[in-house]
Amino acid sequence: MTSPTAPGDEPERKSIPPAALVKEAARQPGGSVAEIDQTLISDPNGYIPAEAIRGVWKVDATGQLTGEFQPNPRYGPPQDDFTKLVSTDHFLHWLGDDPATAVRESVAEIVDQQVPGATVRWMKITDEPRFLTAGRQAPDDPESLIVTRAALAASFGIGVDSPSGRYDILWGVYSIAVVGLDRADRARSRAWFDLWTALDTAEEQLRTRITEVNLPS
Template structure:
């Protein structure tokens, strides 16, 4: 901790030009200090845990000397709360929906680059869902689910042999059909990098009816 404090004192005594510029651009705000050890592209997605803290900026656009530490600073962790806490029925997905999504994404990346290891995944927005079915033969007020799908926007960090760490963003989509026919179920997954969730939701409406007619998992 002493070394960190000494470093901050040094920065205050002689602020680097980029810090001065950031402060001037954020009067009355703050400037975040990001640990490069936890990120890939510093201009891309930055997980909250990678932020060591913030320098407080005065109304005059100058550093006040106050540094507020981030209590959550440390190695980034998975965050699937927006998926698992949605209250939406995910029984078609798996007993552990977060693990199922993580394993699917990790599997796709490993197919693309052998030895790829996902360090963390964060679900960024509320997932989009689509469920189809037909009236239950014995009870018209009930529905027999025949197909289901979801699209989730994500950010993740991945490493692979001979490659630097990468931070990727996009949308993961999974569709399953034949849920009412044990032994005839078909699943398909897509990983659309840099895709927009609204676009993926539109695609989901078409993809949920294409499964069973096109082969294998897809990526783009």
């Protein structure tokens, strides 16, 4: 795959926009249309990382491209982004000291299991995760809760390289449930990898899934 030119090195653009955007502009009068670097995506109708957008072209009130172009400062090879996961105020210690790494490694393992030798080039959490926590009342403090189970569902976009050289961008929801959190190192977990699934759908499944993980004996 040809590496894109870095934003700062990109030559001065002409005022003639790509012909492929003309039809799209007609559907966006008074707005703008994005120019996508096709080498950075696998499906124009699928998930498109922000870095794959070269910039946007302005459209006039009649649906015509004006020739005015606003470059995207983030344009370039897609990078990991777990901001929406790690910036939450929700309790995440049950995922370890580095929740982002834990989730990424789990997803990479699942991808390798499904397609041996496949690797995750980049991963992004695309929406605020949904959480579910269960526990029991502390015997010596009625106002305290001892957390025994926890789960989350996080929507994602990932770039995957297969051993054959194929590059695909996948999207869906990664879910994980951990039980036995009150039993120190005897806790158990299970993960789910639901492609082409909406976050609301995966969240509805959490209540069932959190009970499917067997407690340690």
